[in-house]
Amino acid sequence: MGATRTIAALAALLACAAGCADQSPAAQPSPAKDTRSAHGTHRVPTSAPTTASYPQPSWADEVPADTTQVVRTVSSDRWCTKPWCTITQAWARGADGWRLVREFRSSIASGGWGKEKQDDFGTPIGVYRIKVTFSTSEANPGRMPWRRRLPTSNVTDEDGPLYNTWIEEPGRTDGNRPAMRWGFVVDYNNVRLQPGAGPAPVPDAGSGIFYHTSRPGARWSPTEGCTQVGDPDDMHWLLTWLRPGADPRVVQDT
Numbered sequence: 001m002g003a004t005r006t007i008a009a010l011a012a013l014l015a016c017a018a019g020c021a022d023q024s025p026a027a028q029p030s031p032a033k034d035t036r037s038a039h040g041t042h043r044v045p046t047s048a049p050t051t052a053s054y055p056q057p058s059w060a061d062e063v064p065a066d067t068t069q070v071v072r073t074v075s076s077d078r079w080c081t082k083p084w085c086t087i088t089q090a091w092a093r094g095a096d097g098w099r100l101v102r103e104f105r106s107s108i109a110s111g112g113w114g115k116e117k118q119d120d121f122g123t124p125i126g127v128y129r130i131k132v133t134f135s136t137s138e139a140n141p142g143r144m145p146w147r148r149r150l151p152t153s154n155v156t157d158e159d160g161p162l163y164n165t166w167i168e169e170p171g172r173t174d175g176n177r178p179a180m181r182w183g184f185v186v187d188y189n190n191v192r193l194q195p196g197a198g199p200a201p202v203p204d205a206g207s208g209i210f211y212h213t214s215r216p217g218a219r220w221s222p223t224e225g226c227t228q229v230g231d232p233d234d235m236h237w238l239l240t241w242l243r244p245g246a247d248p249r250v251v252q253d254t
Contacts, residue, residue, distance in 0.1 A: 055097030083112030164207035183212035
């Protein structure tokens with residue numbers, strides 16, 4: 001009987017060497033947290049960066065087939081429970097599907113999701129192009145179409161032909177404030193980069209929707225309608241990560 005037990009034990013050890021390695025603690029998935037949205041629930045790692053793959057996230061059908069980069073912002077109670085508490089994620093699509101590359105704490109408007117008109121303190125829901133990236137630096141930090149923010153820079157919210165249009169406004173001095181150090185313009189309500197260029201924005205439907213960083217001392221405060229990636233280094237990373245050839249999209253949902 002002793003010999004039989006020894007042979008059985010050796011057989012078990014050999015079998016485990018071939019197939020049990022994936023059951024070791026080091027091979028287990030990272031802890032995850034539910035991120036709920038209007039399109040379902042995703043399990044996402046609690047740490048960043050990450051290499052978790054999701055062959056078909058719930059929002060994937062909403063972006064063009066040739067889009068391989070997505071900046072997604074969704075409500076999250078990871079850090080706080082106010083309507084403006086969100087998480088912003090960088091997603092990339094490869095041969096094995098979508099992969100969550102990195103994620104950051106962020107915040108949206110004080111009224112939470114849903115924008116209907118100017119100054120309603122809501123952030124738009126939907127899928128959008130990136131109209132242009134921007135920074136206050138002298139050179140483009142990334143590869144996307146870019147424009148420098150100057151002290152005179154402004155996307156207007158005044159009624160009239162310049163509504164939701166990037167202009168250089170004489171006498172303005174805060175266009176290059178710290179919150180505008182890095183960011184991009186979301187293509188919401190036909191935002192224009194030049195007066196009269198492209199379809200006209202809908203009057204009073206909302207203007208100047210950006211992703212931007214924070215002002216000093218207010219890293220996680222709510223916005224008036226934009227998405228604020230509070231850590232300037234995180235917003236800078238997004239600008240260097242985005243690629244024109246990826247036809248990137250912004251996905252925003254609850």
